[in-house]
Amino acid sequence: MxxxxxxxxxxxxxxxxxxxxxxxxxxxxxxxxxxxxxxxxxxxxxxxxxxxxxxxxxxxxxxxxxxxxxxxxxxxxxxxxxxxxxxxxxxxxxxxxxxxxxxxxxxxxxxxxxxxxxxxxxxxxxxxxxxxxxxxxxxxxxxxxxxxxxxxxxxxxxxxxxxxxxxxxxxxxxxxxxxxxxxxxxxxxxxxxxxxxxxxxxxxxxxxxINNPSPLWTKQPSELKDEDYIAFYKELYPMSEDPLFWIHLNVDYPFSLTGVLYFPKLKKDFEFQRNKIQLYSRQVFITDEVKDIVPEFLMLLHGVIDSPDIPLNVSRSFLQADGNVKKINSHITKKVADKLNELFNNDRAGFEAKWDDIGMFVKYGMISEEKFYDKAKNFCLLKNTDNALSTIEEYEQKIKPIQTDKNDKLVYLYSNNAVAQDIFIQAAKKKQYDVLLLDSVIDSHFLGQLESKLEKVQFKRIDSESVDKLIEKDEPKLSLLTKEQETQAEELFKKVVNNGKVIIKLEHLATDDMPVTIVISEFMRRMKDMAATSGQSMFGGFELTHEVVVNTNHPLIAKAIAAPEAEGEQLIKQTYQLGLLSQGLLQGAELSAFIERNMNALVK
Missing domain, CATH: 3.30.565.10 (Histidine kinase-like ATPase, C-terminal domain)
Structure with missing residues (x-):
């Protein structure tokens, strides 16, 4: 033939x-x-x-x-x-x-x-x-x-x-x-x-x-031990640390889906690029670009998804429009939320021990997926500056008696750098206030999400106001200075600061509060932080102006007013620059001069 x-x-x-x-x-x-x-x-x-x-x-x-x-x-x-x-x-x-x-x-x-x-x-x-x-x-x-x-x-x-x-x-x-x-x-x-x-x-x-014909995801979970899951993770990602835990996917209806998703140890920065979820169709690798298969926040996970309902050669437009892909997307989100909820309910201590590694993942999911937020709000944890962890509901009950302001709004105080802002944290603690630690790259977005979801709630960074102004109460504060002395103090500060962009504010605070506090608008600072994480330029190059809050009841202010002009100005300059130093705003030649002046004072 x-x-x-x-x-x-x-x-x-x-x-x-x-x-x-x-x-x-x-x-x-x-x-x-x-x-x-x-x-x-x-x-x-x-x-x-x-x-x-x-x-x-x-x-x-x-x-x-x-x-x-x-x-x-x-x-x-x-x-x-x-x-x-x-x-x-x-x-x-x-x-x-x-x-x-x-x-x-x-x-x-x-x-x-x-x-x-x-x-x-x-x-x-x-x-x-x-x-x-x-x-x-x-x-x-x-x-x-x-x-x-x-x-x-x-x-x-x-x-x-x-x-x-x-x-x-x-x-x-x-x-x-x-x-x-x-x-x-x-x-x-x-x-x-x-x-x-x-x-x-x-x-x-x-x-x-050259291949493994029976990969772990094709087996029944009942056949597998923890060491099997870890060994397979090492097969996928040989240079990685062991995962925290995993989810074994096994769905037959209304679509077919198998796979294993691993929760890696996440640091405070995103690690999209290194280890990705791999997409297979009947054990044939398709891609590790799974943005249209799984929600964006799940791309922080590692592992394998296998579905014969996804053809080998597909376009992004197909993936975005395909009904099975949308069902897979929703199912995986639900499975991840259910797994986290199960871990939280069955072993809260173990869940809390893992929080530093999974917290960013949970927060990112809450920000980006409404359905995930609805489930995650019950197991999302808030950490304070003493490293104590609470659910959102537990924390609300904890701070409600003392951190509700005169307008019946619950004020959540937070720090994004507990070391640099320690002086503000200690001032808050003197008033029995609790301070959250929100220091990851997405926390500016996360607290904005909570403000939009929770009723009558406001987040304030611990250094955005003087401590008495952070949570305003119906408790009038009297000034120990006369009106004339207050005018003198204001004029002194304007002369020493000599910066038209800086706002001088006189407030009647407790005598043991700081004589001068440098604060930056919560709104403007938050816009700049959010722009930085989103890659937006609108606020990226914006110079944040600060306010100088003068405590009229601090003895140093009265002393500066009463002192000879040169001595008074020196006292004001010292207290102002201490305030700048506490915010990391004293830099360059001014910082060098400040150090030299203080060294000379010690020698005298």
Whole structure:
């Protein structure tokens, strides 16, 4: 038998289109062809299980080999193979799919998700890198004759009898001049490791099995121990610390989804770039760009998601519009929230011990996903400057008696740097106030979210006002200075500060409060912080103006007014610069002069 003919396609330009547009990354050809070989092998195993193939299965591994001298790559399987007629139907007539007919025939007998093939356009990805492609194949069917198909990338083909004696298919690619990189064994090994490391049939390359056919996510959770999950995590991310905990996904309806998601130890900065969630379809790697598959905050997690409902070659627009993708997105969000809630309820002490590592993840989820917020508000923890942890509801009850202001608004005080703002924290503690520690990169967004969700609540940074102004009460404060003395004090400060951008405010505070407090508007500071984390420039270069709050009841202020002019100005300058120093605003030449002046005073 020998036959020549034309491939049944609708345009003479199909191959240039395939080469240029079908796959943006040419290395995909190997994924497609190895996947085909695996599918053919899986089909044979299924037929044997159904009693429709009585022969011996024998060695069913798929072999990939490179012959640099001959300029070829060969993919060999011992699957169902094809007859000459099947080649004509499934290879020459692109409109058909071998898997479609196979599924139709056995739809009532088998799990179709396990055997869907990719004959058709997937096979033709071979022409992205080849000047000539050969198929040498023998069908599993009794009395079949082996067939040899050859095509040079045009629409013409040749098919003839072959002397192949072993069941299965052998695909040989004659690599084109512009794709010689694929004749390097290191290049092929890296592609196989990327796309085929978890395919369900053994893949041999260079005499070694390069894949794990039974990855952890394909097993039942009841079969696995903690060390199994950790070992698999190390297989995925060899250089990483052990994960905190994990979620095993296993859904059959209304969509199919398996996988394992790991909670890594997160620091106070985001770690998107290093370890990503990997997306698979029937154990074939698709991508690690999963933004449209999972909510953005879940990209902080690591692990694997596998769903046959997501095709191998997809566009972002498909992912964004696909109903199954949206269901997967919602399901994963729910599973993550349920897992965290379970950990919190079953082992609160253990949950609290992990909070520094998972707190940013939880907060990020609450900010970005409404459904996650609804669940997470019950287990999200707030940490104060004494490292005590409370749920949002617990903390509200804790501070309500003393941190409710005259307008019946509950004021949450917070610090974003407990060391630098210690003087303000200590002043608040003297009044029995509690101060939260909100020092991660997303906390400016997080507290804004809580303010919008909680009723009659306001967050104030501990250094944004004088301590008495942070939580205003209906308790009038009297000044120990006369009106004339207050005017003198204000004029002194204006003269010493000598900066029209700085606002001088006189307040009647407790005698043991600071004589001078430097504060920056909570609103302006928060806008600048949020802009910095969002990459916005509107407030990024904005110079924050500060207010000088003068405590008219502090003895130093009265002393400065009563002192000779030069001495009084020196006292005011010293107290003002101490205030600047407490906010990290005393810098450069002014800081050097301040240090020198104080050193000289000590020597005298």
């Amino acid at each position: 020998q036959e020549k003919g034309n491939i049944s396609i609708h345009t003479e330009n199909i191959f240039p289109i395939i080469k240029k547009f079908l796959y943006s990354d040419h290395e995909i050809f190997l994924r497609e062809l190895v996947s085909n070989a695996v599918d053919a092998t899986q089909k044979l195993k299924r037929l044997a299980a159904l009693g429709e193939y009585p022969g011996e299965l024998g060695d069913t591994k798929v072999t990939v080999s490179v012959n640099k001298e001959a300029g070829t790559i060969t993919i060999t399987d011992r699957g169902i193979g094809m007859t000459a007629e099947e080649i004509k139907k499934y290879i020459n007539q692109i409109a058909f799919s071998g898997a479609t007919e196979f599924i139709e025939k056995y739809k009532d007998k088998t799990d179709t998700n396990q055997i869907i093939g990719h004959f058709g356009l997937g096979f033709y990805s071979a022409f992205m890198v080849s000047s000539n492609v050969e198929i040498n194949t023998l069908s599993y069917q009794p009395n079949s004759k082996a067939a040899h198909w050859i095509c040079d990338g045009s629409t013409e083909f040749e098919i003839k009898l072959s002397d192949k004696a072993e069941r299965g298919s052998e695909i040989t690619l004659h690599i084109a001049e512009d794709s010689l990189e694929f004749l390097e064994t290191s290049r092929i090994h890296s592609i196989l490791d990327k796309y085929c490391r978890f395919l369900p049939v053994e893949i041999e390359f260079e005499g070694e099995i």
